[in-house]
Amino acid sequence: MRRYIVGRILLIPIVLLGIVTVAFIISHVVPANPLSSVLSQRQMDNPEAVAAAKAKYGLDKSLIQQYFIYIGNLFRGDAGTSFVTKQPVADDIRHRLPATIELTIAAMVVAIAGGVGLGVLAAVRHNKLTDHAGRLFSLVGSSVPVYWSGLVLLLIFSVHLGWLPGPGRLDSRSVAPPERTGFYTIDSLLDGDVSKFWEAARHLVLPAIVLGWGVMGSVSRIVRASMLDVLGQDYVRTARAKGARESVVVFRHAFRNAMIPALTIVGFSVAFLLTGAVLTESIFSWPGIGQYSVKAAQALDFPAIMGVCILGGVVFLLANFVTDIGYALVDPRIRLS
Amino acid sequence: MTRGMTQGTGSRRSRRRSWVAGLMVLSVIVAAGCGGDDDDDSGAGGDTAGSAAGGDATSGTDVATTGTAGSTGSTGEVDTTPLVIARNMDLTSLDPHRAVCDTCQFVFTSLYQTLVGLDTDNKTLIPNLAESWEINDDNTVYTFHLAPEATFSDGSPVEAKDVEFSLLRLKNLKVSLTYLVDDIQTIDTPDDKTVVVTLGVPNAEFLNNMNAAYPVIVNSDVAIENGATDADDADTTDTAEAWFIQNSAGSGPYVLESFSQGDEITMTANPSYWRDPAPIATVTVKQAETAAAQAQMLQTGEADIAMQIDPITAKTLEGVDSVTVETIPSFNFLYIGLWPGITSGTNHPLDDNVRKAIRMAIDYQGLTDTLLDGKGQQQPSPIPNGFPGSAGLKMPATDVEGAKQLLEEAGATDLTFTLGYPTINAYGVDYSQLAQIIQQDLAKIGVTIELDPQTFSVNVDQFRTSQLSANLLYWAPDYYGSAQYVSYFGLVEGSRASKNAGGGEDTPLIDPVTQEAYDAARASGSAEKREEQYGIAGQQMLDQNMVIPLLSPDLVLAYQSNIDGVTYSACCNLVVDQIHRTD
Numbered sequence: 032m033r034r035y036i037v038g039r040i041l042l043i044p045i046v047l048l049g050i051v052t053v054a055f056i057i058s059h060v061v062p063a064n065p066l067s068s069v070l071s072q073r074q075m076d077n078p079e080a081v082a083a084a085k086a087k088y089g090l091d092k093s094l095i096q097q098y099f100i101y102i103g104n105l106f107r108g109d110a111g112t113s114f115v116t117k118q119p120v121a122d123d124i125r126h127r128l129p130a131t132i133e134l135t136i137a138a139m140v141v142a143i144a145g146g147v148g149l150g151v152l153a154a155v156r157h158n159k160l161t162d163h164a165g166r167l168f169s170l171v172g173s174s175v176p177v178y179w180s181g182l183v184l185l186l187i188f189s190v191h192l193g194w195l196p197g198p199g200r201l202d203s204r205s206v207a208p209p210e211r212t213g214f215y216t217i218d219s220l221l222d223g224d225v226s227k228f229w230e231a232a233r234h235l236v237l238p239a240i241v242l243g244w245g246v247m248g249s250v251s252r253i254v255r256a257s258m259l260d261v262l263g264q265d266y267v268r269t270a271r272a273k274g275a276r277e278s279v280v281v282f283r284h285a286f287r288n289a290m291i292p293a294l295t296i297v298g299f300s301v302a303f304l305l306t307g308a309v310l311t312e313s314i315f316s317w318p319g320i321g322q323y324s325v326k327a328a329q330a331l332d333f334p335a336i337m338g339v340c341i342l343g344g345v346v347f348l349l350a351n352f353v354t355d356i357g358y359a360l361v362d363p364r365i366r367l368s
Numbered sequence: 369m370t371r372g373m374t375q376g377t378g379s380r381r382s383r384r385r386s387w388v389a390g391l392m393v394l395s396v397i398v399a400a401g402c403g404g405d406d407d408d409d410s411g412a413g414g415d416t417a418g419s420a421a422g423g424d425a426t427s428g429t430d431v432a433t434t435g436t437a438g439s440t441g442s443t444g445e446v447d448t449t450p451l452v453i454a455r456n457m458d459l460t461s462l463d464p465h466r467a468v469c470d471t472c473q474f475v476f477t478s479l480y481q482t483l484v485g486l487d488t489d490n491k492t493l494i495p496n497l498a499e500s501w502e503i504n505d506d507n508t509v510y511t512f513h514l515a516p517e518a519t520f521s522d523g524s525p526v527e528a529k530d531v532e533f534s535l536l537r538l539k540n541l542k543v544s545l546t547y548l549v550d551d552i553q554t555i556d557t558p559d560d561k562t563v564v565v566t567l568g569v570p571n572a573e574f575l576n577n578m579n580a581a582y583p584v585i586v587n588s589d590v591a592i593e594n595g596a597t598d599a600d601d602a603d604t605t606d607t608a609e610a611w612f613i614q615n616s617a618g619s620g621p622y623v624l625e626s627f628s629q630g631d632e633i634t635m636t637a638n639p640s641y642w643r644d645p646a647p648i649a650t651v652t653v654k655q656a657e658t659a660a661a662q663a664q665m666l667q668t669g670e671a672d673i674a675m676q677i678d679p680i681t682a683k684t685l686e687g688v689d690s691v692t693v694e695t696i697p698s699f700n701f702l703y704i705g706l707w708p709g710i711t712s713g714t715n716h717p718l719d720d721n722v723r724k725a726i727r728m729a730i731d732y733q734g735l736t737d738t739l740l741d742g743k744g745q746q747q748p749s750p751i752p753n754g755f756p757g758s759a760g761l762k763m764p765a766t767d768v769e770g771a772k773q774l775l776e777e778a779g780a781t782d783l784t785f786t787l788g789y790p791t792i793n794a795y796g797v798d799y800s801q802l803a804q805i806i807q808q809d810l811a812k813i814g815v816t817i818e819l820d821p822q823t824f825s826v827n828v829d830q831f832r833t834s835q836l837s838a839n840l841l842y843w844a845p846d847y848y849g850s851a852q853y854v855s856y857f858g859l860v861e862g863s864r865a866s867k868n869a870g871g872g873e874d875t876p877l878i879d880p881v882t883q884e885a886y887d888a889a890r891a892s893g894s895a896e897k898r899e900e901q902y903g904i905a906g907q908q909m910l911d912q913n914m915v916i917p918l919l920s921p922d923l924v925l926a927y928q929s930n931i932d933g934v935t936y937s938a939c940c941n942l943v944v945d946q947i948h949r950t951d
Contacts, residue, residue, distance in 0.1 A: 063826035068460070071468035073547055073856065075832050076864055080542040083603035115460050116629045117609050123629070182660055190667045198661050203452040203654050203670040313657045318631035326630070331825050 032359065039352050047344045051105070054340035055098055058333055065090065068330030069114050088114055101337065110341070111334030115326060120338035123323060128342075129213025130200060131319035134242065134311070135304040137235045141243025142250055143297060149247065150254025150293075154262060155281060165251065173248030181241045181314035188237060196234050198316035205230060238315040242308050246300045253296050257289035291358060298354035299347075306343040446637065447949055450650040451931075453942070454662040454671035457655050462627055463612035464584045465538040468545055470844065471653065473581040474942040478635055478651065480584035480618030482939075483512055483531065483563075484575050490699075490754075490938040491848055493575050497526055497585055497619065498563075507570040507893055514561040520587040521616065521623045521638045528557035533588035535565070536598035541606060545846060547855070548577040570891035572898060576849035579939050587617040621646040621945035631655050635944075647933075647948030659796065660684075666691050666926055673927040673934060675942065678796025679743035682924045690929055697745050698923035699752040699938055700795050700844045704730075704787075704806065704916050709871030710837040713786035713820075718837055721778035723913035727764055728771040729813045735805055736919050739797050743924070747917040749910040750843070750857040756850045756895075757902025761910055771813045784816040789840035790827040795921040799840060802918070806840075832864070834872050840918075848938040850902040851890060857915045858882045858905055869914055882908040 066084050067075060074080040085091040089100065104111060110120040149165040156162050188195040196202060200215050208218040208227055215231035261267065262285050270280050309321035320339065327335035461467040464476045485496035498512040518526035532555040539549045553568040567574060577583065586596070594615070595607035616624035619642065622635035637649040654671065656662045659681040662674035667688055677685070677693070685691045706718045706726060716722065736744035747753055748761040775781050789803045800821060807817040817838075822830070831839045846852055859866045859879035870877035882905050889901035909915060927934045933947040 061826070062829075063823065064829040064832075065825070067825040067828045067832075070543060071545060072828060072832070072864075073545060074468075074543060075828070076862075076867075077542065077546065080546065080603075083542045086604065117461055117613060118629070126628075127630075185661075185664055190664050193668070197665055197668050197670045198656060199654065199670070203454075203652065203665065204450045314661060316631075316655050316657065316661060318628065318655065322630055329823055329825065 036356070039355075043345070043348050046348060047341055048102075050340050050344040051102070051337055052098075054337055055101065055333075058331065058336045059094055059097075061331060063331050065114055065331035065333060068332060101334075105341075110338045113327070113335040113338075114332040115330050115335065120334045123335065124320065124338055124342055126213070127318060127320050127323050130317055131305060131308070131312075131321065133214045133216065134235065134238055134308065134317060134319060135301060137239035138242035138246065138304055138308070139297070139301055141239050142246035142300065145243065146247040146250025147254050147290075147293070149251040151258055151281065151286065151289075153251065153255040154258030154289075155277075157259060162255075166255070169248035169251040171248075172244035175244075177241055177245060177308075177310045178314060180244065181238070181311055184237050184241060185314070195237050196230075198314065200234055200317065201227070201230055202234075238308075238311050238317060241314075242304060242311050246296075246304070249296050249300065250293055253293050254289060257292045258285060261285040261289045294354050294357050298350045298357070302343075302347045302350035305346045306339075446645055447648045448650070449648070449949070450634075450652050451648040451673070451944075451947060452665075452671045453651065453653045453673045453675060453944075454656040454665045455653060455675035456657045457630070457633070457653060459629075459633065461609060461613060462616070462624065462633075463609040464582065464586065464618075465534070465541050466543045466609060466612075468543075468582065470941060473940045474937075474944055475633065475635070475653065476581045476584050477620065477940040478622045478944045479616040479620045479624055480586060481518075481620050482579055482581070482584055484579045486579050486848060486937060486939045488935060488937075488943075490936075493579060493848075496579075497531075498578075501575070503575070503893065505893065507572045507574070507891060508567045510565045510567070510574055512563045512565070514563070515642075516561060517642050518619055519640050519642045520590070520619045521640050522587065522590065523640045524587060524589065525560070526585060526587075526619050527560045528563045529560075530585050530588045531555070531563045532557055533591070533596075533598045534585045535583055537586075537591075537596060537602055537606070538583050540598060540600055540602035542603045545580065545582050547852075548580050548583055548846070571851075572890055572892055573849040573851045576847045576851075580847040581940050582846070584618065584620075587619075590617040622651060625650070646945035651944055663926070666928065669928070671928075672931050673925075673942075673947070676796070677924040677926040678793075679741045679922065679924055680796070682743075682926060683741070685926060691926060692929045692931075693924060693926045695743050695922045695924050696936055697753065698795070698921060698936060699755065700842065700923075701747050701750075701752060701917045701920040702794060702797055702802065702840065702842045703750065704918055705831070705836070705839045705841065705865075705868065706914055706916065707834070707837050707839075707868040707871075708914070709869050709875065709877060710834050711871075712835060712837060713788075713818075714784070714837045716778075716780040716783050716785075718785065719778060720913070721774045722780050722783065723916075725771040725774035725778070725780075725813060726810060726815065727913045727916050728767045728774070729815070730806065730809050730916070730918065731766050732763070732919065733766075734809075735802070738805060739801060740919065740921055743922040745920040745922065747920045749906040750853045750915045750917060751850050751902060751906040751909070752845065752853070753920065755845075755848065755853070755902075756899050757889075757904075757906040758850075759899065760903050761906050764910070768812055775813060775815070781814055783814070784818065785838050786818045786820050786836075787838045787840065788820040788822055788827055788830055788836040790824040791821045792824055794842045796924070797919070797921060803840060806918075831868075834868050845938050850898075850906075851886070854882065854886045854889075854902065854905045854909075858886060858909055859912065859914075860886050865914055879908055879912070 066081060069084050070080055089097060101111065113120050113123055116123055149169060153162040153165040185197060189197045201207060208215060208222045208224060211218050211221050216228055219228035219231055267280060267285055270284050309325050312319045312321040324339040327339060457471050458469040459471040464480055481497045483496060483498040485494045487494050497514055497518050499515040500513045502511045514526055520526060535549050535552060535555060538544055539546050539552060551567040551569055551571045552565055554566045556564040558564065591608055594611035597606045599605060613627060621638055621641050623638045625634040625636045627633045632655060633653045635651045637646055656665055659677050663677055663681050663684055665671035666674045679695060682693050685693050706723045708718050711717060732746050736742055745753055746763045748763045751758045787803055789799045792799050803819050807819060810817055830836050831841065854860060856863055857865045859869060859877055860883045861878060866876035866878055867873050885901040885904035889898045892898050923936050925934050930949050930951045931947060932950050935943060937943050
């Protein structure tokens with residue numbers, strides 16, 4: 032297993048280089064001018080201004096030169112400066128990533144708790160009302176556009192009922208806790224501000240539900256199918272025959288085996304959410320990676336686009352990697368090689 | 369992968385621990401949803417320190433709000449509850465001599481000041497940092513006398529050298545709207561409080577240019593210390609942008625407290641402000657991408673002002689007692705560009721009769737009714753209603769039959785062209801919807817439009833490089849004055865319109881009548897003469913039908929009912945330091 036892990040880790044930079052190269056080519060062949068995000072419409076008609084901006088952002092060099100300069104800088108730990116924010120891309124990502132991670136964790140808690148729970152319940156009460164209701168709930172979650180569900184939930188729970196706060200990570204007049212991790216929940220606790228912790232946690236609820244509901248559908252379907260398969264196995268029948276309680280049959284004997292396929296979907300869902308729950312971040316004014324990457328793409332902010340692609344590559348590679356390790360841990364019969 | 373009975377690898381204790389951990393996390397989330405939140409002071413109103421100060425009636429802008437009884441008297445107390453403004457922030461930099469955006473306009477004029485201010489009538493120029501000025505007869509020499517008491521936020525006086533530095537930096541960075549200062553030939557500073565600006569060409573609107581939100585005056589000493597320069601090579605040697613993104617060095621009523629890109633910007637009262645302090649001590653501009661989100665923030669009290677509510681979303685706020693909604697005409701407009709010199713994307717050149725036919729076929733009132741629920745104005749020419757030269761211009765009538773006839777005369781009854789447009793929402797109008805309605809209107813006269821939706825950057829780039837024979841875009845004023853419109857949309861030297869009309873950068877199409885009127889207006893010190901000349905230029909642009917304004921969306925001012933002083937400014941969008949709470 033150690034050799035497997037080392038091998039996978041060594042592959043990561045090579046795969047990332049491939050991702051960066053493809054992203055570089057695609058973003059540079061788009062028929063648009065990134066300077067339109069840097070200069071005003073009027074200034075785009077000023078040849079001096081255009082030349083100065085091209086020189087400033089290295090766009091006056093050939094594509095090959097730009098590519099190798101970028102790769103060279105990358106190896107030195109410099110991911111470039113965003114055309115739009117004018118900040119180092121690494122800083123931009125570092126600043127935004129905690130917001131996305133915090134939201135992703137909350138969403139995955141919702142997704143896993145809800146999805147696993149619904150899936151197990153649906154399997155155990157196969158073809159009964161609970162099964163149908165659970166599947167319908169999951170289907171709706173997967174089908175309803177996030178844009179719609181987010182706005183509707185905000186309207187109901189924030190505007191009309193006032194039970195939950197509106198968009199943003201904190202109330203609009205609140206000051207963020209001193210930044211240590213970038214997670215407002217953790218930073219509040221580290222600052223000893225329990226009320227701010229609750230404020231940050233309450234702001235997580237709605238976006239986490241909106242995001243998590245979508246993933247919940249996939250998780251519950253996989254878990255249900257897997258549980259049904261496992262519950263039909265001989266060893267489960269044997270356990271029942273030996274007089275084991277149903278809860279023991281389900282949770283000790285069946286559940287762990289049924290979770291293996293679910294690990295795949297969870298792993299990919301985490302990676303997907305981490306690389307940008309764009310619509311949710313937009314509706315809930317959540318300053319995360321999703322918003323950043325969309326704005327970068329719209330503005331043809333090359334360094335930011337590369338930075339986000341690298342992040343996405345790392346996240347998906349790690350997610351795959353952790354999922355594979357997880358398989359081995361959950362089922363020791365699986366040998367990684 | 370085979371399945372079978374697990375051998376119980378891993379202890380029961382470790383499995384139980386993971387379940388317990390999972391349940392704990394879930395409990396936290398659920399408890400957070402039900403947990404009490406004492407932050408009721410985050411609602412509207414909140415903990416006000418007293419009634420707000422009114423505006424200073426000496427130099428600077430007065431408080432004059434639309435639809436309210438006027439400001440309350442000053443008690444000298446400052447409201448410490450933050451004012452929250454919700455909008456989709458298009459702010460990309462806080463370097464005032466680099467960024468150009470709608471958000472920039474009111475942020476920069478809160479942190480900094482211009483030489484010249486704009487009265488609440490959106491037309492009259494008033495003193496600001498310059499308490500007085502003189503202009504020579506041919507509008508080439510402007511002498512500004514700075515207010516003696518004007519100081520920067522660090523307490524140092526605003527001096528002539530700061531003005532010189534700021535204007536030259538704007539010019540030499542070459543990023544922002546340099547056209548506002550490009551006419552400057554020399555700047556002299558005979559003493560600390562006098563600035564003599566000599567222009568290379570007559571420009572009767574130079575004062576108006578100095579009212580725009582971009583030639584703001586920065587503390588040159590502080591700026592230079594942090595890498596700023598006004599040298600000719602500033603575009604390559606200036607390194608102050610990163611500093612300006614986290615700091616301000618102005619004389620405005622506010623100073624920059626913090627800026628989180630894509631999240632919020634917070635400004636706090638300038639302790640050294642040389643005029644009456646702003647009524648509200650802290651202003652936070654909060655990112656809210658959609659009009660719906662902004663409206664919800666208003667309803668819940670999370671925001672005091674929502675800046676980008678469109679008329680249709682505004683209807684959802686009807687009947688909400690805590691929110692005031694008013695609709696006023698704006699100077700923004702959306703237009704269709706028809707370029708005779710560009711032949712790609714069309715099977716027939718968009719010549720005079722064709723363009724006129726297109727103009728006559730569009731149902732302008734229908735556009736306003738459908739897209740804005742009637743909350744918009746019609747605008748005959750690219751000079752906005754109320755700007756110099758717009759007074760005598762008449763809106764052409766929609767005439768479908770007349771349009772068909774013109775097309776026949778032009779031999780273009782089978783006209784098909786591609787309409788490029790950005791997939792954006794500008795001033796409450798969805799461009800995809802707008803394009804489809806135009807397509808339907810023109811179908812009535814037998815014209816086929818192929819819609820070409822594009823991202824904004826692609827669209828602007830293609831427009832700018834004369835690749836689009838027809839395009840949709842929008843325009844908003846930089847200041848109160850018509851030269852900015854004629855110089856861009858008129859067939860004059862250097863204009864984008866002349867280049868597109870002629871088919872490219874090297875083949876501009878110049879209209880001598882417009883050029884003469886433009887030159888005369890810029891050289892004339894008489895407001896009446898300028899009105900007359902811009903009227904001629906406006907009529908030419910109207911008759912040429914190359915830039916056809918489709919609609920001018922009204923601006924929706926939506927704010928908490930206990931807020932006063934929310935107005936629309938032609939130069940600055942919003943005058944923040946005039947806003948106060950009434951309770």
